[in-house]
Amino acid sequence: MSKESKTLWQKIYSPMVLSLATRNLKLNKFRTILSMIGIVIGVFAICAMGMIGAGFTEEMNSMISDTADTLTISPIGEKIIDGTTTTGLSEKDLRDIESAVKSVTNGFDMIPMYSSTKYIYIGDETTMATISGMDDNDINKLVTLTEGTLPRGSTNVIVGETFAEDNDLRIGSRITLLTSTGQEVTCRVVGIMENTGMFSLGFSTDTAVVGSIEWYTALVGDNHGLYDNVIVRAYDPTELSAIDAAIEKKMNGKEDKDSDDTVYILNSYEVMKVFDDIMSMSAIFTTIISGISLLVAAVAITNVMLMSVKERTREVGILRSIGTFRSQIMQMFLYEAGLIGLIGSIIGTALALIACPVFLYGMIGSAEAMLTVSVLIYVPIGIVIGLIVCLISGLYPAWKAANLNPVEAMSTD
Amino acid sequence: MDSIPVVELHDVSKIYSMPAGDVHALNHVNFSIQKGEFVAIMGPSGSGKSTLMNMIGCLDVPTSGIIKIDGKSTSDMTDDELTIHRRDNIGFIFQKYNLISLLTAYENVEYPLILKYGHHDTTTRTADLLRMVGLTDAQMQHTPYELSGGQQQRVSIARALANDPKFLLCDEPTGNLDSKMSTQIMELLKDLHSKGRTIVMVTHNPVTAEYADHIVIIRDGVIVDE
Numbered sequence: 217m218s219k220e221s222k223t224l225w226q227k228i229y230s231p232m233v234l235s236l237a238t239r240n241l242k243l244n245k246f247r248t249i250l251s252m253i254g255i256v257i258g259v260f261a262i263c264a265m266g267m268i269g270a271g272f273t274e275e276m277n278s279m280i281s282d283t284a285d286t287l288t289i290s291p292i293g294e295k296i297i298d299g300t301t302t303t304g305l306s307e308k309d310l311r312d313i314e315s316a317v318k319s320v321t322n323g324f325d326m327i328p329m330y331s332s333t334k335y336i337y338i339g340d341e342t343t344m345a346t347i348s349g350m351d352d353n354d355i356n357k358l359v360t361l362t363e364g365t366l367p368r369g370s371t372n373v374i375v376g377e378t379f380a381e382d383n384d385l386r387i388g389s390r391i392t393l394l395t396s397t398g399q400e401v402t403c404r405v406v407g408i409m410e411n412t413g414m415f416s417l418g419f420s421t422d423t424a425v426v427g428s429i430e431w432y433t434a435l436v437g438d439n440h441g442l443y444d445n446v447i448v449r450a451y452d453p454t455e456l457s458a459i460d461a462a463i464e465k466k467m468n469g470k471e472d473k474d475s476d477d478t479v480y481i482l483n484s485y486e487v488m489k490v491f492d493d494i495m496s497m498s499a500i501f502t503t504i505i506s507g508i509s510l511l512v513a514a515v516a517i518t519n520v521m522l523m524s525v526k527e528r529t530r531e532v533g534i535l536r537s538i539g540t541f542r543s544q545i546m547q548m549f550l551y552e553a554g555l556i557g558l559i560g561s562i563i564g565t566a567l568a569l570i571a572c573p574v575f576l577y578g579m580i581g582s583a584e585a586m587l588t589v590s591v592l593i594y595v596p597i598g599i600v601i602g603l604i605v606c607l608i609s610g611l612y613p614a615w616k617a618a619n620l621n622p623v624e625a626m627s628t629d
Numbered sequence: 630m631d632s633i634p635v636v637e638l639h640d641v642s643k644i645y646s647m648p649a650g651d652v653h654a655l656n657h658v659n660f661s662i663q664k665g666e667f668v669a670i671m672g673p674s675g676s677g678k679s680t681l682m683n684m685i686g687c688l689d690v691p692t693s694g695i696i697k698i699d700g701k702s703t704s705d706m707t708d709d710e711l712t713i714h715r716r717d718n719i720g721f722i723f724q725k726y727n728l729i730s731l732l733t734a735y736e737n738v739e740y741p742l743i744l745k746y747g748h749h750d751t752t753t754r755t756a757d758l759l760r761m762v763g764l765t766d767a768q769m770q771h772t773p774y775e776l777s778g779g780q781q782q783r784v785s786i787a788r789a790l791a792n793d794p795k796f797l798l799c800d801e802p803t804g805n806l807d808s809k810m811s812t813q814i815m816e817l818l819k820d821l822h823s824k825g826r827t828i829v830m831v832t833h834n835p836v837t838a839e840y841a842d843h844i845v846i847i848r849d850g851v852i853v854d855e
Contacts, residue, residue, distance in 0.1 A: 230743075230747070231743065231748065231749065232736075232739075232740055232743040232744070235732075235736075236729070236731055236732070239731040239732075240731060243731065530727075531729060531730070531731075534727045534728075534729060535729070536688075536712070537686070537688055537715065537721055537727070538715065538716065538721060538740070538741055538744070538788070539712055539713065539715045539716020539717070539741060539744050539745070539792075540712070540716075540744060541709055541712050542708060542709075542712075544744075621689075622688045622689075623683050623688050623689050626723075626727065
């Protein structure tokens with residue numbers, strides 16, 4: 217009567233014990249379904265929250281990362297030129313900025329631009345748009361055309377995709393703007409810019425109207441030669457923080473941002489990192505909240521399993537008397553808990569897989585992120601969490617059943 | 630040379646602690662069962678005969694004394710070893726049949742074989758045993774609730790024989806049956822005994838006890854006649 221040696225597989229799998237577990241679940245269908253619903257809801261909540269969070273981050277990152285390589289430098293300090301107080305970046309400011317950037321890297325583009333908001337007349341319609349003027353050679357560094365050509369001269373412009381769609385503009389369409397003296401200037405659309413997306417952290421093209429400096433100054437004036445902002449694009453986005461610090465030091469006299477600063481620098485890379493941190497924190501927070509529903513389900517499963525043990529005490533006594541090991545009795549109840557967990561988790565995950573693309577599409581107009589690893593990883597995560605929670609919930613009832621005294625158990629009616 | 634008894638009880642006592650005081654269910658019992666014997670344990674209700682059977686069947690442990698299985702003390706055996714002993718060496722037949730209600734008659738008999746070998750019965754042993762105790766092929770697929778008391782007890786006997794045990798331990802095997810069915814079951818046990826099977830039977834019925842070739846009388850936890 218020595219101890220029998222068994223393989224690991226034989227230890228965890230027993231066909232008859234599994235058969236008893238599944239038959240008992242079938243026998244108590246209603247109770248099984250009720251306890252499963254708890255797990256379905258819990259796993260769905262965790263999975264859906266995780267998937268939506270990851271999908272949202274994925275979509276945002278894909279939109280932001282394209283523009284997360286720029287610093288946008290805007291003037292804060294006032295300048296007095298020809299007795300007039302104004303703000304803007306002078307040629308000297310540009311030289312200082314350039315030298316600061318060069319102290320870090322030579323891999324960059326620097327695009328000074330004029331920028332303001334203007335009424336635009338298209339046929340009988342009037343709309344507002346941000347118009348920007350920049351050097352002919354700089355435009356193609358900042359924007360990508362979906363069609364048409366870059367603007368030259370004082371009567372050609374390019375417009376953003378969204379602006380073009382909203383106002384039914386195409387190549388050759390004409391728009392009219394008013395100069396500061398009220399004179400009408402009609403321009404021809406020669407190109408359509410690819411959207412940078414609503415979450416663009418640098419220069420946003422979506423609703424922009426861009427032309428040459430000659431076009432802009434003819435329309436708005438040159439503001440004493442002061443630019444409205446400068447965009448610095450680093451070829452290596454990881455250098456942006458160092459460039460940011462160098463410009464801060466050069467222009468504001470110190471590396472930290474302050475109210476006395478002469479320029480304000482928007483670092484898109486830092487913004488993206490902050491956004492990432494916020495999204496990660498909210499994902500953790502929502503997962504914890506979802507976990508509470510799973511905890512409630514776990515308590516319900518423990519309760520159901522304890523009821524099952526109580527109802528089947530006599531059966532356990534019989535099984536023990538005819539030679540069933542304690543470990544096999546434990547297995548039987550753990551199989552039941554595991555089956556509830558596995559089926560419930562699969563259903564919960566499947567529901568999340570259906571709901572999340574719909575939700576993402578409704579929120580941000582795209583569900584492409586559903587096919588990424590960071591989103592789909594929640595499928596196995598959800599199933600494993602559901603299974604583990606159920607197994608842990610079934611552990612105490614299973615242990616209790618395994619340690620019943622066979623004689624006392626058999627005398628139970 | 631005498632062979633080693635199948636089961637030996639040396640000075641075995643069993644005391645249950647109850648709120649009203651200790652109950653001595655067994656009091657210094659000495660008893661042994663030889664291979665091939667048909668022993669009937671008789672006594673009135675509450676005499677300790679079921680406790681004695683639980684001790685012989687290794688379902689319970691004594692408060693004091695030694696129980697030996699094939700010469701080895703049960704106090705030296707782990708719970709798993711005692712479980713293997715019950716599975717391989719003892720065939721239990723209970724008054725209430727104690728079949729698993731979730732399983733068919735066939736599966737109830739097959740269950741001890743699966744416990745021992747880890748897989749379904751690939752031979753005709755299960756069906757042969759059920760046919761031997763008088764069940765038809767159709768009845769084999771019935772659950773216990775679909776069988777009569779006599780048929781359930783026959784299934785219980787077939788299950789007890791599944792692993793070819795060293796002895797059968799019967800607790801009032803005819804207690805829930807009418808006289809006709811009782812006779813059939815006892816004839817079945819008698820037939821098994823005639824083929825060399827060791828049988829220990831607890832009963833309070835003198836008619837049933839007459840089938841045994843050795844009767845032990847127990848009263849107030851003490852063997853008074855052997």
